[in-house]
Amino acid sequence: xxxxxxxxxxxxxxxxxxxxxxxxxxxxxxxxxxxxxxxxxxxxxxxxxxxxxxxxxxxxxxxxxxxxxxxxxxxxxxxxxxxxxxxxxxxxxxxxxxxxxxxxxxxxxxxxxxxxxxxxxxxxxxxxxxxxxxxxxxxxxxxxxxxxxxx
Ligand code: FES
Numbered sequence: 029x030x031x032x033x034x035x036x037x038x039x040x041x042x043x044x045x046x047x048x049x050x051x052x053x054x055x056x057x058x059x060x061x062x063x064x065x066x067x068x069x070x071x072x073x074x075x076x077x078x079x080x081x082x083x084x085x086x087x088x089x090x091x092x093x094x095x096x097x098x099x100x101x102x103x104x105x106x107x108x109x110x111x112x113x114x115x116x117x118x119x120x121x122x123x124x125x126x127x128x129x130x131x132x133x134x135x136x137x138x139x140x141x142x143x144x145x146x147x148x149x150x151x152x153x154x155x156x157x158x159x160x161x162x163x164x165x166x167x168x169x170x171x172x173x174x175x176x177x178x179x
Contacts, residue, residue: 034059035067039074048075049085053092062093098133098140100178102126103157106143109150114168118154119143121168125175138178 029037038055042048052075056067063086072079086092104119119130122141126134133140147155152164156174163174 031059032067032070035070039071049077049082050089053082053086057092062096096133096137098137100139100159102139102141103144103147104130104141105145105147105153105155105157107146107150107153109146110154113153113165115154117168118156118166118171121171122156122175125171139175 035056038052038059042052049071052071053063056071057063060067068082068086069079071077072082086094102122104115104122106115106119110118123129126132126139126141128134128139128141130141130143144157147157147162149155149162149164152162154164154166156163156166156171158174158178161177163170166174
């Protein structure tokens with residue numbers, strides 16, 4: 029089934045009495061991996077909501093992405109516990125090896141790199157999360173080995 033057909037199916041299943049926009053945007057992002065303009069236009073027309081309002085909601089919530097994301101999502105913790113234990117150096121090592129800045133996605137769409145304020149595992153500081161995997165007590169020199177797990 030094409031992505032637009034999957035989106036169409038999600039639109040048909042909507043309960044229009046329950047503020048359908050955010051759930052539909054979440055489903056759309058699950059289908060595409062991000063929110064392309066084509067899909068947002070389709071949603072705008074299907075729900076009869078101005079495109080500007082759709083964009084307003086998308087840009088308000090940090091969970092939505094207007095650019096393609098990498099297949100693997102890296103979160104480098106920059107919270108206090110991680111910061112004092114060298115989290116910044118780990119982030120710099122990630123940026124160096126991936127050749128992207130924080131918030132960016134590699135050209136091959138393999139990795140996206142983000143920072144977070146705490147991953148809830150401060151005792152493991154500094155912490156990096158790749159998809160659902162936690163890496164604790166990370167040293168900058170360990171970054172290539174961690175990334176190799178996702179090659
Ligand atoms: S500050 Fe990094 S896990 Fe809590």
